[in-house]
Amino acid sequence: GSPQVEASFVQDFMAGLQIPRRASAADNRLRAKAADAVTSALDAAAEVQERYAAAQAASALVPALRTRMKVMEQMTSIANDRLAAGEAGAGDVATLGAQRVSLEVDIERAVLAEREARIRLARVIGEPSSAAVWELDAWTAPPTELQPESSWVNTGLARRPEIQSIGWQLAALGDDKA
Numbered sequence: 001g002s003p004q005v006e007a008s009f010v011q012d013f014m015a016g017l018q019i020p021r022r023a024s025a026a027d028n029r030l031r032a033k034a035a036d037a038v039t040s041a042l043d044a045a046a047e048v049q050e051r052y053a054a055a056q057a058a059s060a061l062v063p064a065l066r067t068r069m070k071v072m073e074q075m076t077s078i079a080n081d082r083l084a085a086g087e088a089g090a091g092d093v094a095t096l097g098a099q100r101v102s103l104e105v106d107i108e109r110a111v112l113a114e115r116e117a118r119i120r121l122a123r124v125i126g127e128p129s130s131a132a133v134w135e136l137d138a139w140t141a142p143p144t145e146l147q148p149e150s151s152w153v154n155t156g157l158a159r160r161p162e163i164q165s166i167g168w169q170l171a172a173l174g175d176d177k178a
Helices: 003-085 090-124 149-159 161-177
Strands: none
Touching (some): 003 090, 003 161
C-alpha cells in the first residue's frame, strides 16, 4: 500500500489505544469536580452550623442578662431600704445605680447581637428577608469521645473530599501524561 494508507491506519490504531487512558483521565476529572462540589456543600453546612451556634449563644445570653437585671433591681431596692434606715451610705446606692445602667447597656447590646446573629443565620439558610423570629433549640454539648490526634488526621486524609479531589486531579494528570 501507499504510505498515506499506512499513516492513517497507524493514526487510527494509536487513537484506539489512547481511548482507555483518555476515559480514565476524564473520569478522574469528573470525580475531582464532584469532590469539589461536596467540599462546597460541606463548607456551606459548616457555615450554617456556625451561624446557628452563634444565634443560640446570643439567644441564651439575653435571658441570663435579664435575670441578672432582676437581681440587680432587688439589690438596689435593698440598698435604698438600708439607706433609708441609715445602715448604708449613698455610695452603695450610687454604685448599684451605675452597675444597673451598665447592665442595661449590656442587655441592649446582647439584644442587638442576637438580632444580628439571627439575620446572619437567615441569610445563610437562604431566607435573607425573613423576620428571623423563629425559636432556636437550646444548645447541647456535643459528645466528646477522645481519640488520638493521629486517628483524626488519618481519617481526614482518607475521607476529606479536598484531599480526594487532589488525588483524582493527580491521577488525571498521570493519565494525560501516559
